[in-house]
Amino acid sequence: PEKVRANDYNPNVMAPVEQRLLHTSLLTEGYTQPVGVAQAGQGYSVVDGYHRMQLGKHKPRLRERLKGYLPVVLVHQESGGDAERRAATVRHNRARGQNAVTAMSDLVRDLARLGWEDGRIAKELGMDAGEVLRLKQISGLAELFGDETFSQAWTVE
Incomplete structure (x- = not known):
């Protein structure tokens, strides 16, 4: 999880009640969707799944359940630039109707x-x-x- 970092442009916002619901879901069912990441320097930048990443990294029960790991999928990137990562984040959010x-x-x-x-x-x-x-x-x-x-x-x- 230490190599995975949040992006500084996430356009979706999650209300506290939905964050609690997501936390409960992750504890109950596990990660049914991995965190989408893109190579960024020596680490990885979140393209999709910012809130899943935050909970997995910072909630002790989840972190223990994940044994210090975070389920991720490396997204395919044509050029790998910052603008492409931003566009990918927006596409994922818009596909779910969240922005x-x-x-x-x-x-x-x-x-x-x-x-x-x-x-x-x-x-x-x-x-x-x-x-x-x-x-x-x-x-x-x-x-x-x-x-x-x-x-x-x-x-x-």
């Missing part, structure tokens, strides 16, 4: 900063162009559209 708007907006902003065009963001995250635009607007118009040219309709005389 937080503000965190998702921050993720879209970060991918744009990393040089991804809107079309690629939409394709990789399973969005349409309108959703990418709305999420960009949430995280800041000035920053994300600062280099865009505007028509004269925006000019006030």
